[in-house]
Amino acid sequence: MDHFLHLLSSGLARGAVFAVFALALVLIWRAARIVNFAQGAMAAATTYLAFAVTTATGSYWLGLGAAVLGGAALGFAVERGVMRHVAGRSPLNSVIVALGVVMVLQAVLGIAFGNDYKPMAVPFSMEPLWVAGTPLLSPYDLYVLGAVAVLLVGFGLLFTRTSVGLRMRAAAFAPETSRLLGVPVSRMLTLGWTLSAAVGALAAVLVIPTELGLNPHATDTLFVYAFTVAIVGGLDSPVGAALGGLAVGVLLSMVTGYLGSTLAPIAVLALLVVVLIARPSGIFSARQARQA
Amino acid sequence: MSADVPLHARRPRWRPGPAMRRLGLTVAGLALAIGATFALEPYRAYQVAVVAAYLCATAGLTLLVGRGGQLSLGHAALMAAGAYGFGLSSNALSAGGAAGAVRLVVPLAVGVLAAAALGALLGAAGARLRGPYLAGLTLAVVVAVPAITSTFSKALGGDRGLWIEIERRPDALRPWVGAEQWQAWVAIVAAALVLLVLGNLASGSAGRQIAAVRDDEAAARLAGIDVTRVKVVSFTLSAAAAGLGGAVLAYVTQIANPGAYSLVFSLFLVVAVVIGGLGSLAGAFWGALLLVALPEATSSIAETLPVSPALAQRLEGNLALLVFGLLLIVLMIAAPRGIHGALARARGALRRRWRARGPAPAPAPVPESAAARAPTTG
């Protein structure tokens, strides 16, 4: 029972990060109606940036800040430099182009840093705290949950209370009408990518030190997890992404805890297959966005 | 020919039908390739074998993506299924004392079936999905390959891989044909078989149905096409071809290991078919060739660069990835139809110019054949 509680609570912490990463996917899906297959690799690049800055300055927080800002810049660059030029053609084109971006990023990271695993410093201990004789969350887990909560609240406010948020939502829901109303739709799209990449960067910096380890291909699995979360929750539902993230996090934690970590990708794959066969539109999605 | 074409226009000649032409071309190519192996040193023969093995996979993938509009990022996993299927059955037969052609043909068939089974499963799961979702599913599959081989490491050999007992070249040929050359022959025959089967399928009614489903599913359904069946069947066939490629690769390298069938390799396969031209079998050949030639080129470049050995090693592993990625981005933006598409366009333009100058009254420009029209999937 102790073990179960421990796994449950750390699963929730892990799931919170997956939820954030999935939210980044949801952001771009809503804005551009594409799945950003480059999300993982972009997040890997920014995590390396954090690593480099932390190594150079000795400060974890400077590294984190650099990652988020770098993520924003990278998102901007990828949208303006690459994705913009294949927009409007079939959705598969943007997937394939995104894969090109993945390859370039992973190659550059491999050349610059090597393909071996790099150690990442964390600001808080990863040892679980004992509450009433049961190991539960570690200080690091609490930090992660806190960061995710702040992020979610921030985004909620951004989208529902600000003009920018209103513009972004309008541009995502009805781009043509929005243009007629004076909304700079393509700028909103770029903004969406920028925010999404920054969010993805934060999520990766939070989760990579825990189990994935830092290497150019570390985020492949993270992307699969986030993709699964987005599918489970529905690609256009932020609430779905949040709940889906928690569900996947707990599932992975249980599988890892009871069956071993090597089984994790298999468990996620099984979940993905089950959801795709049973409820392709996701558990929370409002629209049948996915069916062919 | 229609009655209103003037008599002095082309006289009708007997022209073999497309199926016969394809068979003839394949047999000729086969003979040429087999003959050529006599002139190759062993390492080159090995490379020819690898190209042929890759060709099985790229042929299947290019038709699946180009004609069918289904993007698979998991073809490396399908090749892995073929490789492990081959390996396990070859080892089992060897342990059972079998020898001869059986020990070669049966494991190859098992590899094909294993991959086809996995392909059918994925195809069924993905049949109701739009492109990016299927891509994500296949991505999840290929990412899970190392996990699967680790979990069942006793049977599958884990990270190190599975060593395979293979059937070597027949004793009768030993004096004249080298080991690598024989392997190349096996690979070339496999590739020829794949090209023949897929080529016939693609140009027949099956190919038309696949294209119809890709272009407009609702319309295809109204026209009476069983959309799900078409999608599942095309994925399965593509998987079978990839499985044969993996099985052949396992035969040639005598090992099946997860490292060779990674996500990166799946992406390489995608690059190969995009560069060659989506939907084009000839393009699949160019792509497979590039998959072997480019890493070799970048390796030698990396070796000659005046950099530290540590950096050289990092370049060694990643330069090919970088070049492929850049090529993919540039091509998707600028020339989505790939090399073959560009060639077809040039050929079409030349043909029109020649016709306009010819003696006979210029007939209407020949519409590009379906093979040349590599659909950008959009």
Added chain:
Amino acid sequence: MTAPTAAPGSGRSGGGRTGGGQPLLDVAGLTAGYGASPVLRDVTLQVPPGDIVAVVGANGAGKTTLLRALSGLVRPTAGTALLDGQDLLAAPVEHRVRAGLAHVPEGHGVIVELTVDENLRLGGLWRASGRDLRAAVDEVYALFEPLARRAASPGHQLSGGERQMLAVGRALVARPRLLLLDEPSLGLAPRVVADIMTMLRRLCDERGLTILLVEQNVRSALSVADHGVVLHLGQVVATRPARSLLHDDALRHAYLGF
């Protein structure tokens, strides 16, 4: 749907019905289309300030394309359009609303995922001043009382007539000089259509708003319009005072199908 409450006129009351003076919208030789074949051919028309001009014609005549060409969703291949003397076509789509042009697209274009208030605010976000925006939105609430009551409802909860009202209200938030309306009567009951037309006439009379109205429902449109323009296969075949158009049987039979 209740008739809009009359607001004290802001701006000019009554329009230049005699049509004298500089037209607010001056379109000359406009040609536009999708792909190879032009949908609009050499369209020339003027809209006097403070008037309602109804554009009518059979399906496919190019009415919607005309509005889309004016608002920039379709790029014309030839011709000019001047809004109060300024070149309208030079500005990108997002900037035309600043020039005083508001386009209510076919099917009203209400963003159903957003609330009524959010839709309205969207109409004027391009304004620098938040206070101006608030004032403009409040004005629309005063004009359209049902919208005020449902300010926090999401768009998908509104009826067809309410959505059309919202779409027009949203356009008004921009305080436009020229309002382009594409088939506001589409899918609405006759009673509701009559209310809308009355509202448009009021907006024109009491606020000096100039309206270019594309309509399938010829009678309703011509009954409130000052002028009528008949489009047929992308060309202007008649430009007349609305009343005369309404009573010209031959013309109506030929181009309007009744």
